[in-house]
Amino acid sequence: MSETRLMKGNEAIGEAAIVAGCRYYFGYPITPQTELMEYMAKRMPQIEGVFLQAESEIAAINMVYGAAGAGARVMTSSSSPGISLKAEGISYCAGAELPCVIVNIMRGGPGLGSIQPSQADYFQATKGGGHGDYRNIVLAPNSVQEMADLTMLSFDLADTYRNPVMLLGDGALGQMMEPVNLEERPFVPQEKSWAANGLGKRTKPNIINSLYLKPEQLEAHNIHLQNKYQRIIKQECRWEEFSVEDAELIVVSYGITSRIARSAIEMAKRDGLKVGLFRPISLWPFPSERLLTLAKQTRAFLVTELSAGQMIEDVRLATRQIKPVHFYGRMGGMMPSSREIYNQINLIVREKEAVK
Amino acid sequence: MNSKLYARSESLTDAPFHYCPGCQHGIVHRIIAEVIDELGVRKQTIGIAPVGCSVLAYEYFNFDIVQASHGRAPAVATGVKRVCPDSTVFTYQGDGDLASIGCAEVVHAAARGERITTIFINNAIYGMTGGQMAPTTLVDQVTTTSPYGRNVNQAGTPLCISEMLSTIQGARFIARVAVNNPSNMAKAKAAIKKAFQLQNSGEGFCLVEVLSTCPTNWGMTPLEAVKWLETNMIPQYPLGVFKDAGGE
Ligand SMILES: Cc1ncc(C[n+]2csc(CCOP(=O)(O)OP(=O)(O)O)c2C)c(N)n1
Ligand code: SF4
Ligand SMILES: [Mg+2]
Numbered sequence: 001m002s003e004t005r006l007m008k009g010n011e012a013i014g015e016a017a018i019v020a021g022c023r024y025y026f027g028y029p030i031t032p033q034t035e036l037m038e039y040m041a042k043r044m045p046q047i048e049g050v051f052l053q054a055e056s057e058i059a060a061i062n063m064v065y066g067a068a069g070a071g072a073r074v075m076t077s078s079s080s081p082g083i084s085l086k087a088e089g090i091s092y093c094a095g096a097e098l099p100c101v102i103v104n105i106m107r108g109g110p111g112l113g114s115i116q117p118s119q120a121d122y123f124q125a126t127k128g129g130g131h132g133d134y135r136n137i138v139l140a141p142n143s144v145q146e147m148a149d150l151t152m153l154s155f156d157l158a159d160t161y162r163n164p165v166m167l168l169g170d171g172a173l174g175q176m177m178e179p180v181n182l183e184e185r186p187f188v189p190q191e192k193s194w195a196a197n198g199l200g201k202r203t204k205p206n207i208i209n210s211l212y213l214k215p216e217q218l219e220a221h222n223i224h225l226q227n228k229y230q231r232i233i234k235q236e237c238r239w240e241e242f243s244v245e246d247a248e249l250i251v252v253s254y255g256i257t258s259r260i261a262r263s264a265i266e267m268a269k270r271d272g273l274k275v276g277l278f279r280p281i282s283l284w285p286f287p288s289e290r291l292l293t294l295a296k297q298t299r300a301f302l303v304t305e306l307s308a309g310q311m312i313e314d315v316r317l318a319t320r321q322i323k324p325v326h327f328y329g330r331m332g333g334m335m336p337s338s339r340e341i342y343n344q345i346n347l348i349v350r351e352k353e354a355v356k
Numbered sequence: 357m358n359s360k361l362y363a364r365s366e367s368l369t370d371a372p373f374h375y376c377p378g379c380q381h382g383i384v385h386r387i388i389a390e391v392i393d394e395l396g397v398r399k400q401t402i403g404i405a406p407v408g409c410s411v412l413a414y415e416y417f418n419f420d421i422v423q424a425s426h427g428r429a430p431a432v433a434t435g436v437k438r439v440c441p442d443s444t445v446f447t448y449q450g451d452g453d454l455a456s457i458g459c460a461e462v463v464h465a466a467a468r469g470e471r472i473t474t475i476f477i478n479n480a481i482y483g484m485t486g487g488q489m490a491p492t493t494l495v496d497q498v499t500t501t502s503p504y505g506r507n508v509n510q511a512g513t514p515l516c517i518s519e520m521l522s523t524i525q526g527a528r529f530i531a532r533v534a535v536n537n538p539s540n541m542a543k544a545k546a547a548i549k550k551a552f553q554l555q556n557s558g559e560g561f562c563l564v565e566v567l568s569t570c571p572t573n574w575g576m577t578p579l580e581a582v583k584w585l586e587t588n589m590i591p592q593y594p595l596g597v598f599k600d601a602g603g604e
Contacts, residue, residue, distance in 0.1 A: 024438060050438045054431065055464035062428035062461070066435025069422045070402070074435070092425050196420035196436070198400040198443045207414045209423040 004181045009147045010035035010174040012182070013103055013167065014043060016148035017075050020155040021187035022101070023049035024074040026063040028056055031115040032171035033079045033105035057082040061089030061102070068098035069208035071195030073155050077103035079171075080121050081112065083129065090164055091130030094225075095210025099158035101151070102136070103167045105174040108333035116333020117171035119255060122310035125168050126284040133222055135229045137165040137236065138283040140254045144178035150281070152185065159190045161232055168283060170306065172256045172335070229285075238281035239290060243269065247276030248299045249349055251341070252291070252315050254280050261304055264341035273349050283311070288318035295319035300348055302326045304341055306334075365389035367398050371415045378578020380568040381410050383535045384448075384477060384544075389417065391549045392444070397556065401444040402436050404429040408450035409483040427458020430465035433472045444556055446473040451492040452482040455515050459491075462521070462563070469526030469560035473551045476517060476563055479570040480589060487573030491515040494592055499573070514592055518565045522598035528560030530599040534567040534590065536582050547597070559602060567593055 007015070014036050017025070025040040037053070044051035054060035060076045067074040078086065083104045093100055106121045108114035125138045137157050141147040147169060154165040196206045212218035242262060244250055253261040258279040268275045278294060280287050295301070300323050303312040309327050316325050328344045330336045364370075367389035373382040392398050398419050405413040407426035414421035424432040429447035437445040454462050454476050465472065481499055482488040488501040492514050496505035522530045529551055533544035544566060551562035567589050569581040576584060 024435070026435065052434070052438065052468075055460050058428065059431040059434075059461055059464065062425060062431035063435035063438075065424070065428075066404070066422060066432035066437075067439045068435070069432070070436045070439035072439040074439075088425055089428070096423075196402050196422050197440050198402055199419055200399055205414075205418060206420045207423070208421070209414060211411060211423055 004179045006177055007144060007180045008035055008175060008177050009144045009169060010105065011039045012144045012148040012180045013077070013151045014039035015182055016151035017101070017155070018043060018047060018049070019182055019185060020073065020152040021189060022073040022075050022155060023047070024067045024072050025050070026052050026054050026060040026067070026074070026076050028054050028060050028078065028082060030079045030082045032107055032117070032174050033077050033103065035174065036077045036103065036105070057085040058089065061086040064100045065089055065093055065096070065098060068093065068100040069096065069195065070197045071192040073159070075101040075103065077105065079105050079107045080109050080118070083121065083124065087130035090136065091132050091134060092210055093164045094130070094134035094136070095132065096208050097162040098164070098208065099162050101154045101158055101165050101167065103169070106168065106170045108331070114333040115171065117256060117306060117335065118331070118333055119170055119257065119306035120308070120310065120331065121168070122283065122305065122307060125166050126286070126314070134225060135232070135284055137161070137163055137232060137285070138168050139165065139238070140168045140281060140283050141173065142255050142258050142279065144173070144176060144180045147173060148180050148182055157236065161228060163228070163232070168255070170256050233285040236282055237285050237287040237289070239287040240279040240281060242277040244276035244278060244294055244298070246274055248274040248352065249345060250276045250278050250294055250298045250301050251345070252278045252280070252301055252303045252311070253305065254283060254311065257304055257306055257336070260336055260338050261341050263338035264345060267338065267342045268345045273345065275345055275349070280311070286314045286318065288314070291315065291318040292320065295323050298323060299352055300324045300326060302328060302344060302348055304328045304336065304344070306330055365393050367392045367418050369416055369418045373416060374412060375409065376572045378569060378571040378581055379409070380535050380566070381477060383541070384475065384566050384568065385413070385416055387535070387541070387545045387548055388446070388448070388475060391545065391552055392419070394549070395552055395556065397444045397552070400442065401446070402440065404433045404436070404445070404447040406447070406449040406453040407484070408453050410448055410450065410477065411484070413448055427453050427456070428461055429453065429458065430461040430470070430472065430474065434465060434468070434470050437470065437472050441471070444552060446475060446552070448475045449477065450483065451476070451478045451480065451490045455491040455517050463524065466521050466524045466527045466561040466563070469528070471555055471558060472561060473555045474563040475548065476565040477568045478517070478565055478593065479568040481570050481573050483570045483573055492517070494588055516593065518563070518598045521563055526560050527563070527599055528601050529554050529562040531597045532565040532567065532593060532595050534585065534595055536585055540595070565593070
């Protein structure tokens with residue numbers, strides 16, 4: 001089945017998960033991700049999968065932990081406050097090295113915040129969220145098609161590295177409708193010889209666990225995790241570039257904001273300004289190396305996000321601040337217009353001109 | 357005489373229990389292992405270990421184990437059982453784990469009629485963290501966080517989990533037992549066996565609450581602890597079958 005259809009971002013995630021072989025979904029309602037949950041409620045019974053509405057996000061992530069521990073491809077989804085509740089469970093998944101996919105369709109915070117789109121959970125997603133030295137792989141789509149593609153990739157990465165993967169979207173992407181092509185892929189279930197699914201023919205029990213009472217053992221486990229994270233950093237950085245080669249200013253932006261930034265850049269280019277776009281697709285691992293290379297050839301960066309400035313910290317670290325890093329953000333569910341970003345671009349470029 | 361009087365159950369490993377002298381966690385482990393042996397389901401069993409003194413259950417049981425976060429064992433068991441519907445899945449949880457932080461998870465596992473078995477160890481205290489008050493702590497019982505005794509006005513009354521869960525439609529079998537003497541041990545084993553058999557025949561949620569001693573944090577000798585359980589815990593937590601939905 002290779003057909004193009006019109007789907008909401010949230011629904012595209014659901015269908016893509018099914019194409020990727022996910023047959024277990026556990027969730028709890030929260031706007032603006034509910035369409036995904038409702039989609040799974042409809043679809044899973046049709047394909048003999050399991051849809052379960054859990055009593056809370058805490059229960060949902062622990063059901064994910066159990067299902068992943070038993071060797072299944074499994075997903076949960078939520079929005080910001082719900083992800084906070086899942087934090088302990090995600091840390092357990094990371095500690096026990098359980099592959100699973102967690103979707104966060106971000107909304108405004110802190111607290112109950114709003115139900116409007118936001119990117120204020122960047123820190124939570126990329127720097128941990130739960131306790132302990134662990135990392136989620138974090139992927140940030142910017143279209144409905146990419147929501148589908150990156151969902152499928154998420155399941156593969158989760159299994160490859162035995163690691164939680166977070167798909168980080170926002171309310172706008174979740175609700176927007178676009179054509180999407182969901183190509184059937186031959187899905188070969190991976191052999192998970194470590195899964196706790198009953199001894200069967202094995203003689204040695206499989207234990208899913210993150211407890212190491214001896215500090216030497218826990219340190220060794222942490223070193224093992226850190227080595228894995230280094231491998232992921234080497235192999236899984238993803239990004240997209242537009243017009244960066246001769247750019248004097250590079251806008252760095254991800255997710256929905258990158259689309260607004262791109263229109264702003266196109267406006268600026270029509271004025272003859274040399275502006276490009278750098279869009280991280282993997283937020284962790286963050287494509288730092290490439291950004292550093294670009295820092296050597298451009299004159300400045302403008303980071304734009306729906307937050308008070310979170311990804312900007314990674315841009316500063318990556319570029320070692322050898323070039324100025326400017327910021328423009330909106331918060332609380334407000335979205336910048338392309339004109340607003342265009343104005344910021346103009347301000348920065350003109351300032352540079354003055355000091356030339 | 358060279359016949360073996362006591363053979364270690366196949367469902368237990370060779371690891372010696374780390375439990376304190378007089379602690380009844382070990383007795384309950386042994387009963388569960390015997391039941392699993394007798395039912396012949398060791399190779400299809402997945403146990404869920406809690407956070408509490410029995411967190412190391414995965415070192416003692418000789419079958420697959422998933423170690424869960426504090427209180428969430430019934431949710432973890434749900435995930436496992438949905439993936440492996442033909443397996444035998446059980447949770448082993450203390451009273452802090454099940455009756456306090458994990459109250460919602462056990463209630464909703466029961467409400468869904470989740471086909472799992474829960475063994476609930478009620479020792480009226482938080483053992484592992486050194487003797488703090490649990491929801492099951494008795495009125496006036498002294499713990500490190502109720503140093504003047506549990507005060508009803510301030511800390512409420514003991515939570516009777518078996519009675520509460522027996523009001524839930526999805527619950528198939530709910531019983532409370534003790535392992536304080538051979539006769540009660542036999543009854544405990546029968547109840548636990550039934551709770552596993554019902555799961556294996558695809559019936560609803562089953563829970564067996566086991567009244568258990570914690571001599572260390574009760575500040576007693578093992579013998580005093582058994583006496584205290586008999587004179588104080590059993591009156592508050594009467595033994596018996598609270599629900600047997602399909603039963604006679
Ligand atoms: C989220 C979380 N909160 C608190 C703890 C600390 N903790 C460990 S065991 C425990 C209490 C266990 O008591 P109980 O369930 O009654 O088991 P017992 O040790 O008495 O068998 C607590 C509070 C924890 N590990 N995780
Ligand atoms: S602290 Fe209490 S519950 Fe824990 S092992 Fe010792 S006696 Fe048993
Ligand atoms: Mg206890």
